Amino acid sequence: MRGLHLQVWLGVADLPNAMPFAVLYGLQGLARGLPLTILPLTALEIMGSAQQVSILYFAASFVGLAGSLSMPLLVHLIRRRRVVALGTALLCLAAVLLSLGNGVVFAAGLTCFLVGFIAFDISFNLYMMDHIPRQEFGRFEPVRVLFMGSGFIIGPIGGIWMAELLGRPAPFIAMAVLACTVYAVFLYLRFSDSKAIQAAKSSPPNPLRFFPHFFVQPRLRLAWLLAVGRSSWWAMFFVYGPIYCVEAGLGDTVAGLVVSAGSFAVMLCPFWAWIGRRWGIRKLLIVGYIASGLGSLLVALVAGSPWLGVSMFLIAAFATSMIDGAGNMLFLRAVHPYERAEMTSVFATFRDTSQIGPPGIFSLLLTTFALPAVFVAGGLGMLVMAWYARYVPRQY
Secondary structure, eight states, X not given: OHHHHHHHHHTOTTOTTHHHHHHHHHHHHHHHHTTTTHHHHHHHHHHOSHXXXXXXXXXXXXXXXXXXXXXXXXXXXXXXXXXHHHHHHHHHHHHHHHHHOOHHHHHHHHHHHHHHHHHHHHHXXXXXXXXXXXXXXXXXXXXHHHHHHHHHHHHHHHHHHHHHHHOTHHHHHHHHHHHHHHHHHHHHHTOOOOTTSOSOXXXXXXXXXXXXXXXXSHHHHHHHHHHHHHHHHHHHHHHHHHHHHHHTTOHHXXXXXXXXXXXXXXXXXXXXXXXXXXXXXXXXXXXXXXXXXXXXXXXXXXTTSHHHHHHHHHHHHHHHHHHHTTTTHHHHHHSXXXXXXXXXHHHTHHHHHHHHHHHHHHHHHTTTSOTXXXXXXXHHHHHHHHHHGGGSOTTO
């Protein structure tokens, strides 16, 4: 009965597959959240400066992009369920490599971390689009963000505490255990593959061929661009937020608390989704991007006062949660059912782009300017996204 009450509260009681997918996304979010703060702080110890951390993330994300582009080929060759297994294996390998702490090995572990979660994301998104009616994506998307975001609330501070009590490898090992749990739950649920996506009987598709077809479609192009903006802000927050706290003298524990507190804003996603349905997704996105951009600029303005800077960071995170209320609904509504696998693989590159672009830009900025320049760039980027959000169809 409690489970039924939860589904009623979330507004998905009539969607039988909603809660199984929500559980999968929740476990995946916790697996990703546990090492979230430890990763940049360990990288800072190894590399020695925020600029070098930016270069490390920039390089690892390039390999992650190649992994993302290879996913449709893998789906074509070995089916999605084996891609999920591959993602699990990569995350277990990442846990080992990240625990060793050596520079080159750590970079390899970061790459496995990125590609492993890409495999999870693409596979689960494809299964979700098979099992949840297209017209119900708007209702399920905030639920997905809520469950996945819950792991980002518990994970960052939990990972810090685990590292302090058990040593730096502990959150990475816990990530591997949770990845295996995700795979076990996935096997238990026994989701079937769509008949449209089977093992290869002909030549595998060329991933690069999908890009022109994706980007000539205005709604898909806009959905991708806005997703890049949203994901880039969170990438900045998760990497440079902890670095800001440590360099300001607040310590690792405060860094974990800040990331967890900022992630707590995703609990508001169902509320923002409700506002979006009544007010319009277009208006919600415009206001969210503007508020997030201004909040980020204020972080740079008051960076000399650490606690005030942290407060501005949290306000900006609250504003960004408004954007998360819409989630990936723009893409889900725009994509044609017969080309989901190919277009999902291209759309998923927004995560890789947000991992590659900001560190590349920030590494250049940090050669000349101090850390607050990162927050200026992030804030201006969100204001640009607010401009593009004006092109979201009014009926959304």
